[in-house]
Amino acid sequence: MTDGLPDVLLSRFGESPLRIGTRTSALARVQAEHVATLISKHIPGIQTEIVPTQVSADLWPGDLAELGGKGAFSKEIDRALVSGQIDAAVHCMKDVPGDVPLAEGTAFGAYLPRDDVHDIVVTxxxxxxxDLPAGSLIGTSSVRRRAQLTMYRPDLRTERIRGNIDTRLAKLEGSDSRYAALILARAGLKRxxxxxxHHYEVLPVEFHPSDAGVVSMVPAVGAGVIGIQARQADAPVMRLLDELNDPPTARHILAERTMLHMLRGHCNSPIAGxxxxxxDGALSLFGMVFNRDGSQFVRSHAWGEADDPATLGSRVAxxxxxxxxxxxxxxxxx
Structure with a gap:
């Protein structure tokens, strides 16, 4: 631990808590509470407060592109961070867009150790x-999942299903449900x-040709990773986040997001990475870009030095x- 940092933080947050911004969903709150627990263990005695913020994307049932893309998951939280209403913000990295810059004056100071990256089919x-019959309806809000599923099972129908995890599961399990299955992130249900x-089937992350008899689901960029964002000028909080940061995960995220940034994908781009x-300690990066129905795609896989993830991401892109x-x-x- 950096000398003197605990005293600096305890003095600053002695009477008012370190405020942690997050979305209002149950999963977002669990993730923010996990971050608060880590901070409390790292700096015993520090006060923290979870500050939930309703974001546009959680209220919108339609296409995210109509709200400006994935940035709708965070713009209200960004405003709270920049204006000083919160001291740190917790995000699922897969929801952080790659085609727009972070809020001015902010940066991700920590990436927590990566959780499970597998997608699952819940029935x-x-x-x-x-064994699902042809014509069965599968619910997923992800264009990446929809493209990969259609590549392997073009006989199935897919439909966008928005809402929190519990809301989606309720739509599946209702007595009048139209859905045969949902595709969700296993990490979310675990958290x-x-x-x-629930009954679920784990989909492999390794790519398989469509005629191999195996349905693969290459993960989203940032899958399974919680990132913590703060104001760059807030040196004590940025120092704290640096001590919470997991270096291997940070390297993986830099490689993936460099690839995503160079591709300039948007919220309707089926991109996996x-x-x-x-x-042997090298970095591996696998990337794919699909059309909407998975009938066309390009893929690349490369290896690079562990200390230069950005170059690897650039090569794959x-x-x-x-x-x-x-x-x-x-x-x-x-």
Missing amino acids: RDGTPLA LGVLGQ YASTTG ADLLHQGARRLITATRK
Whole structure:
């Protein structure tokens, strides 16, 4: 721990708490409470307060593009952070857009150790995805999931389903439900403590050809990672976040988000990207870009030095663009 930092923080937050901004959903609150617990363990005696903020995306049932994209998940929280109403903000990194800059004067000071990145198929009775009848309706709010599912099972129907995890699960399990299954992130159900209450099938993250008989689901950029954002000028809080930061996760996120930034994808771009560390300590980055129905895609996989994740992200993005990723991304804007 940095010498003197606990005293600085305890003095500053002795009478007023360190305010942690988050969305209002149950999952967002759980994640913010986890961050508050980590801070309290790191600086015993410090006061923290969770400050929930209703964001535009959680109120909007339609296409996020009509609200300006994924930035609708965070713009109200960004305003609270920049204006000093909160001291830090907690985000799921998969919801942080790659085509717009962070709020001026802010930065991510910490990425917590990555959680599970797998997507799962949740059904009412445990029917495997391969056994769902043709024409079955699958609920997912993700264009990335929809494109990959359609690539493997074009005979299934998909429909956008918005709302918090509990809201989506209720729509699946209702007696009059139209849905045969949902595709969700396993990490979200685990964090809420409800994973064991549902029938689910884990989808592999490794890419498989569509004729291999295996439905793959390459993760979203930032999947399974909680990021903590603060004002760059707030040196004590930024120092605290630096001590909470997980360096391997930070390297993976930098590789993935460098790729995403160079691709200039938007909220309707089916883009997947997943970085990891190999057994010999190198970085691995796999990237894919799809059209809307998964009938066309480009993919790239490269390895690089652990201390230069940005270069690896640039290489993968350049390869994807060389293969035609820009055409696929542009087409999804229509």
